[in-house]
Every structure is written in structure tokens, then in C-alpha cells.
Amino acid sequence: MIRLNASDAGFSRAFTDLVNARREADEDVARDVTAMIARVRTEGDAAVKELTQRFDRFDLDTQGWKLDRADCLAAWEGLQPELRDALELAAERIAIYHSKQKPEDRDEIDSAGVRLGARWRAVDAAGVYVPGGRAAYPSSVLMNALPARAAGVGRLVMVTPTPNGEVNPLVLAAAHLAGVDEIWRIGGAQAIAALAYGTETIEPVDVITGPGNAWVAEAKRQLYGVVGIDMVAGPSEIVVVADGENDADWIAADLLSQAEHDPTSQSILFTDDAGFADKVAEAVERALAQLATEKTARASWDANGAIIVVPDLVAAMPLVDRLAPEHLELACDNAEGLFEMVRHAGSVFIGRYTPEAVGDYVAGPNHVLPTGRRARFASGLSVLDFMKRTSFLSLDEAGLAAIGPAAVALARAEGLPAHAESVAIRLRSK
Ligand SMILES: NC(=O)c1ccc[n+]([C@@H]2O[C@H](COP(=O)([O-])OP(=O)(O)OC[C@H]3O[C@@H](n4cnc5c(N)ncnc54)[C@H](O)[C@@H]3O)[C@@H](O)[C@H]2O)c1
Numbered sequence: 001m002i003r004l005n006a007s008d009a010g011f012s013r014a015f016t017d018l019v020n021a022r023r024e025a026d027e028d029v030a031r032d033v034t035a036m037i038a039r040v041r042t043e044g045d046a047a048v049k050e051l052t053q054r055f056d057r058f059d060l061d062t063q064g065w066k067l068d069r070a071d072c073l074a075a076w077e078g079l080q081p082e083l084r085d086a087l088e089l090a091a092e093r094i095a096i097y098h099s100k101q102k103p104e105d106r107d108e109i110d111s112a113g114v115r116l117g118a119r120w121r122a123v124d125a126a127g128v129y130v131p132g133g134r135a136a137y138p139s140s141v142l143m144n145a146l147p148a149r150a151a152g153v154g155r156l157v158m159v160t161p162t163p164n165g166e167v168n169p170l171v172l173a174a175a176h177l178a179g180v181d182e183i184w185r186i187g188g189a190q191a192i193a194a195l196a197y198g199t200e201t202i203e204p205v206d207v208i209t210g211p212g213n214a215w216v217a218e219a220k221r222q223l224y225g226v227v228g229i230d231m232v233a234g235p236s237e238i239v240v241v242a243d244g245e246n247d248a249d250w251i252a253a254d255l256l257s258q259a260e261h262d263p264t265s266q267s268i269l270f271t272d273d274a275g276f277a278d279k280v281a282e283a284v285e286r287a288l289a290q291l292a293t294e295k296t297a298r299a300s301w302d303a304n305g306a307i308i309v310v311p312d313l314v315a316a317m318p319l320v321d322r323l324a325p326e327h328l329e330l331a332c333d334n335a336e337g338l339f340e341m342v343r344h345a346g347s348v349f350i351g352r353y354t355p356e357a358v359g360d361y362v363a364g365p366n367h368v369l370p371t372g373r374r375a376r377f378a379s380g381l382s383v384l385d386f387m388k389r390t391s392f393l394s395l396d397e398a399g400l401a402a403i404g405p406a407a408v409a410l411a412r413a414e415g416l417p418a419h420a421e422s423v424a425i426r427l428r429s430k
């Protein structure tokens, strides 16, 4: 963890280094992913099988490529009532939130008498990635599959690694609840490549969504264009802006909630109270010692964590914008005022009683969010990621007479006479 003070000489350089750190994916990850994608593209199932054996210690041929609906139903039926209720509450809230994202078609006639519009349709097939390396992510099943269902996707495919052959029943129960059509027991870059190109066994999809570690995120990035993707959603991040009135243990818990995801996760605290900064640093150490996920969380906190003291919390906000974090918590009296200043963040958690983790599971907004400063240009997963828009236009003779001559003039000016003639031939026919 690094400690910085915005009043120190050298802060500007140190903060810039923090912003630019290649934490998520280094050149090795990019190179390895390129090679893995190429192998899956040319060798198909054989490559997926070998890479799954290597990284997940799992033999697809003998232990099975696929989980079916009966497995999901059995998992759902075998769930403890408390977990079933929790999953249902989460699913209901996520479904309601996302149902309001469905876009409206447009169909109108403008002042020139020209009919113009756009209509939205779902993609035919979507692949959703559900992480499964270090932890199981039933919440990510819901966060991916429910927006896809709301969009009206025809074929909904899920991939998730099952390291050492272990299948998490809650993941299957969530797939049952969300109505997933196919589940393949594969993960990492090989799963993304299999969904993008297809193999002998797996039909390709049109869009791939979902979060994952550095290899998954890089594979999605490299395959964009072969398939659509939602965004690059890699190792989790949190920035907390907190005043000294908070309980240091609460803030430490929030920082560690994202550090425990991945050694390359990042947790950063901004505070205007140097004494509180010390208390949080101590609280993190105390909490780490009690965590079952200590190894991962400590690796993340030690390598990528930061505590930054600022003269006042308003001064933190331009720095937060430069980080464009996946998650931003505002735990201070003036949380609403600071929220108004935020330009770049995946999702904002306003007020002392809004821990980021409640958004990971049950609040409703999507937890699949852009990482690595990509909230500057990308947004969280939504129903729109599973849809695309087709524009349309229709002109009658009068409409073409009104706007066609301008098209002819522009076509001639571009040096494209066939374009000009395609309009002009109709204008002359009157
Ligand atoms: N940004 C978001 O919206 C969001 C949401 C949830 C989770 N996450 C992130 O998802 C990630 C989950 O990671 P995970 O590891 O638990 O599961 P994962 O499913 O993302 O990754 C596991 C796979 O990674 C591959 N892999 C592991 N080591 C490799 C190596 N050395 N070379 C090539 N491939 C390798 C393997 O194929 C393995 O199956 C975390 O980073 C977490 O922070 C992000």
C-alpha cells in the first residue's frame, strides 16, 4: 500500500504513476491471450480441452463439457431456503431495475415529409462469462442473464470454469432462476475464444458479456469486432472518499471487499483527516488477519492499495475523475454535493450506509462495470448491450423531390456519379 499526501512535493508525479500503473494486464497477459485465441480458432475443441486441463485441472471429455437444465433445477431445489430467498430477492430487484432500460423504437415523419425511424432488436445469441477461478459468482449469473432475458435474446449461453471439476450449486441455481439455455464448463481466454469463433462442440454467439480476471478481460478486448462485447470488466476496484467521522473498521471492510477479489484488484482511500488515514491503515491490517481470503486481499492491498490525504474532500474529486474507478463510495456528510462533481465512475455509492458490496448483490444496478479507467468512456452492463438498433427511412415522390437535389449535389461534389444518378434518375422521372 502506498501513502500519499496531496500537499507533499512530488505528489503530482506519484499520483500520475498510480493512475498509469499497468495493474490489470501486462504485456505477458496480452501476448499469452493472443496465442490462446489463435489456438482455439485453429484447433477448436482440442485447444479448449488442453487449456482447460492446464488451467482448471479438469478433463472435459471424461468429466463432461456441459451442465444441463436438470442439473440447474436440482441445484435450485436443493438450496437452503435462506439462500433461495436471497437469490430471489436479488433476481427480482435486478430484473425490475433492468426492465426500465428497454429502449423505445422511433418512427416519425419530419417536416420534409420523410419517414425516419429506428427499431431495436435483440441479438440472436449471447454468451455470458461467469467467473469461477478464485470464487464462485452466482450474483454474476443474475447480473448477466437477467438483462439478456429482458432484451429478448434468443439463445443464452453461459460459460464458467469448474476448477478441479467443482461445480458451485448456487451458480447453477442462479442459472435456473435466470433461464440460461446452455452452460459450458470452460473459463479464461479459451472460453471467450470458443464463444467468439465457435468450435466443433460449441456454437458461436454474437455478443459476449461479463466480468473476469486479466486473461478474460484481455480476451474480450482482443475479440471485439469478431463479436460484440459489453465492455472490458476486469479485476475489481474501489475508491472510497471518506471524512474522519467514519468508523475506520467500516471503511477498512469496504476497501478489503474489493481487494479480496484478485491480487490485481485495487482499493484506494481519499480522506481529509491524516489521523483517520492512520486508523484505517491499522484497521485494514487487523481485518486482513481475520479474513479467509487474506492471501489474495493482502496481495492486492500491498501491491495496489493506496491511502491519499487531501486538504479537503472537494480536492479529491478531480483526482477521482482521473482514476475513473469502477466503484466510488462517498462516505461523508456532503456525499450528495460530491456526487454532483463526479464525471467518471462506473457506479457511485452515496452515503455512509451504502457499502459497495450491497450493489454487488441485491440493490439492482448492474455489478458488471468497466475497470482500468475505462469508466471515462464505458458504462455498466445493461439491456442495451444485448440489443442493436436498425435505422430505417421511407420517402415518397414529394419527399425525394424535397431533399433529393441536395443528395445529388453532394454526390457530385464527392466525385461519385453513380450515387448522384441513382437519385437524379428518379427526380427526372416526374
Ligand atoms: N469488473 C467487474 O464488473 C467484475 C465483476 C465481478 C468480478 N470481477 C473480477 O472477475 C475476476 C474473477 O477472477 P477469477 O480468477 O476468480 O475467475 P475467472 O473465471 O475470471 O478466471 C479463471 C480463469 O482464468 C484463467 N487463468 C488463470 N490463470 C491463468 C494464466 N496464468 N494464464 C492464462 N489463463 C489463466 C483460467 O482459464 C481460469 O479458468 C476477478 O478479477 C474479479 O475482480 C470483475
Ligand SMILES: N[C@H](CO)Cc1c[nH]c[nH+]1
Binding pocket: 137, 139, 140, 211, 235, 236, 237, 258, 326, 360, 367, 368, 369
Ligand atoms: N465487485 C464485483 C464487481 O467488481 C462484483 C461481485 C460479485 N460478487 C461479489 N462482488
Ligand SMILES: [Zn+2]
Binding pocket: 236, 257, 258, 261, 357, 360
Ligand atoms: Zn465484489
